[in-house]
Amino acid sequence: MVEAGENQNQSHSHCQKQILKSISLKRILILVLSLCLSTMSISQTNVIAHRGAWKNKSLPENSIASLKHAIELGCYGSEFDVHLSADSIPFVLHDHSIQGIHIEKASSKELAKIKLSNGESLPTLEAYLNAGKNQTKTRLVLEIKSSSVSKARSLNLARACVLLVEKTGVASITEYIAFDFDVCLKVKELNPKASVSYLNGDKTPAELEVAGLNGFDYHYSILKKNEDWLTEAQKRNLTTNAWTVNDGETMRWMIDRKIDYITTNEPEKLLELLK
Ligand code: MG
Numbered sequence: 001m002v003e004a005g006e007n008q009n010q011s012h013s014h015c016q017k018q019i020l021k022s023i024s025l026k027r028i029l030i031l032v033l034s035l036c037l038s039t040m041s042i043s044q045t046n047v048i049a050h051r052g053a054w055k056n057k058s059l060p061e062n063s064i065a066s067l068k069h070a071i072e073l074g075c076y077g078s079e080f081d082v083h084l085s086a087d088s089i090p091f092v093l094h095d096h097s098i099q100g101i102h103i104e105k106a107s108s109k110e111l112a113k114i115k116l117s118n119g120e121s122l123p124t125l126e127a128y129l130n131a132g133k134n135q136t137k138t139r140l141v142l143e144i145k146s147s148s149v150s151k152a153r154s155l156n157l158a159r160a161c162v163l164l165v166e167k168t169g170v171a172s173i174t175e176y177i178a179f180d181f182d183v184c185l186k187v188k189e190l191n192p193k194a195s196v197s198y199l200n201g202d203k204t205p206a207e208l209e210v211a212g213l214n215g216f217d218y219h220y221s222i223l224k225k226n227e228d229w230l231t232e233a234q235k236r237n238l239t240t241n242a243w244t245v246n247d248g249e250t251m252r253w254m255i256d257r258k259i260d261y262i263t264t265n266e267p268e269k270l271l272e273l274l275k
Helices: 003-044 065-073 108-112 125-131 149-168 181-190 205-211 220-225 227-233 247-257 267-275
Strands: 046-049 078-084 090-092 139-144 172-178 195-198 215-219 239-243 261-264
Touching: 046 065, 046 267, 065 078, 065 267, 078 149, 090 125, 125 139, 125 149, 139 149, 149 172, 149 181, 172 181, 181 195, 181 205, 195 239, 205 215, 205 227, 205 239, 205 261, 215 220, 215 227, 220 227, 220 239, 220 247, 227 239, 247 261, 247 267, 261 267
Parallel strands: 046 078, 046 261, 078 139, 139 172, 172 195, 195 215, 215 239, 239 261
Antiparallel strands: 078 090
16 A cells, blocks of 8 residues: 555656656747747848949959859849940949940940950840849849939839849849839839839838838938938838948948848858858
8 A cells, every 4th residue: 555655656756747847848948939039030130232242252243243142142132233225225234334335325236245354244134134033042132223314214214124024034032222213113103012112311211101112222321310210111111221331330230220131242241240
């Protein structure tokens, strides 16, 4: 009888130990999960390579090689600039002219002959989008440049870009940015599902929301002056992005305020900072 009672006590305390063990396991799991979640919310900022990842490898800005390098680095996005040739073919270049040739006044035939410093041809938008295709990690951040000729040409470029993005099958990985507010609205009109952010820094988050845009991509100095725009945009579910942030101190300032994206000429440095 005594032996049976002892056995019962032993199995009872064994049971208690098992319960305690499972409770502490649960606690550990909850602790690990909440740590993971807090880490995720700390490092929510994503890296966008400005004109591709060109600087560290001395590649030409906006070249297909710089886009490929941004993809290799695993950047969230790779930004590039687009203009329209005289015969309405979109080309990828930042400035209005290259090697003395004004891009909007030259034919696509003439522009196709231009070589970048790495030997690659001046890329057409079509070639650029095809080079960024067949991957989903790096988003193609397409800046529609304002025409130096007319508003109508800026809007024509917006149309040409939306058509080409659809034709090449990269709509799901493409985001649009523009300084011209009307161009932003035009892209939204042509493809309401497209992600469109405004660059010029003169609209409040409330104005962007009313216009139906997805967010802002403002110069960092604008955000330093209007710090509340970051929290206001977050409340309104607008995306937040700052250009062009190259120094560690400003990168940290933006990361601490949980900005969604930082556009930088130093993607390697920012990726390291976010580790
Ligand atoms: Mg740009």
